[in-house]
Amino acid sequence: MAYSSIPKPGSLRGPCKDECKHRDCNEAHRIAGERCALCSDEIGFERNFCDRLDGIESPRHYVHLLCAELWADEQQRAKKVALKTTADVFELIDPVDPDSICKRSNGEFELNWLDGGFTRFQFLRLKDNPKIVVIDGPYMPKDQTAITHQIRIKVL
Ligand SMILES: [Zn+2]
Ligand SMILES: [Zn+2]
Secondary structure, X not given: OOEEOOOOOOOOOOOOOOOOOOHHHHHHHHHHHXXXXXXXXXXXXXOOEEEOXXXXXXXXXXXXXXXXXXXXXXXXXHHHHHHOOHHHHHXXXXXXXXXXXEEOOOOEEXXXXXXXXXXXXXXXXXXXXXXXXXXXXXXXXXXXXXXXXXXXXXXX
């Protein structure tokens, strides 16, 4: 992503400190006074900024580079969680092998074991897995008698 920053007024490469008639100086002050499309702070001087990225809804033209990077990271993370399927989760938790995996609407997953399939070892494996978080369980779901152990996880 192409970016730049505006040097401080009065510095060697910066615009004039006081009012002047230079076109470049006026342009520099104008851009520095514009607001970031993400954080709404002024673009300012000596701060890296770039054009607003595709996907950022705003009438403003510029974003701070740091704000843009955080935003892009956030987009990436949201995408990853949204795209996870039960097959992805099965791969993530391998070699733990539940009898079924169900996706919940909030992006969490339920791992289900039927009679006798669950071991404490599997639970420890899940706990140690850095790609997921165990949110709850193991417990026995009230409405489903076939399932003896259920664990709720979230994918990081
Ligand atoms: Zn000037
Ligand atoms: Zn910003």
